[in-house]
Amino acid sequence: MDQTATLLVSELPPDFAQWDELLALIRRAFAYMDGVIDPPSSAHHLTPENLKSKAGQETPFLAVENGRIVGCVFAMERADDFYVGKLAVEPGLQGRGIGGRLMQAVDDLAHRRGKQALELQTRIELTANHAAFARLGFRETGRTAHAGYDRPTSITMRKVLS
Numbered sequence: 001m002d003q004t005a006t007l008l009v010s011e012l013p014p015d016f017a018q019w020d021e022l023l024a025l026i027r028r029a030f031a032y033m034d035g036v037i038d039p040p041s042s043a044h045h046l047t048p049e050n051l052k053s054k055a056g057q058e059t060p061f062l063a064v065e066n067g068r069i070v071g072c073v074f075a076m077e078r079a080d081d082f083y084v085g086k087l088a089v090e091p092g093l094q095g096r097g098i099g100g101r102l103m104q105a106v107d108d109l110a111h112r113r114g115k116q117a118l119e120l121q122t123r124i125e126l127t128a129n130h131a132a133f134a135r136l137g138f139r140e141t142g143r144t145a146h147a148g149y150d151r152p153t154s155i156t157m158r159k160v161l162s
Helices: 019-033 048-057 098-112 127-135
Strands: 007-011 059-065 068-077 081-089 117-123 139-144 154-160
Touching (some): 007 098, 019 068, 048 068, 081 098, 098 117, 117 127, 127 154
Antiparallel strands (some): 068 081, 117 154, 139 154
């Protein structure tokens, strides 16, 4: 039986109110980065209020399994692409294709809106993420530094849509 048979991936419903639960998921999913990436993750600055505001400006998708939020991703529409951010999957459920299903939802949205590409940034230190995004069709297009850093801290990756 497919392990994700009970998994539902959909856009955030308009009446969504589980902001604390969503924030807790993001923090759990990003916790492994603590002490690994410099500067620390922007997930530390999220609150239920600014997460709700982010959802009002971007298109969020949720992965829900048996009534529990197990993943999310946010897609910000730009002129010719979508910027993908805050992809998070419950740590104990990673490796089951949930992240891939969330990214497919963003890919489908981009196709529906006539966009040419998806773009994201991942930290220099997170080499497993680089490989995972490469398997999804993303290629490195640049490196940038956070304010105050004289070395690259992030890799920009882009997926051109067919």
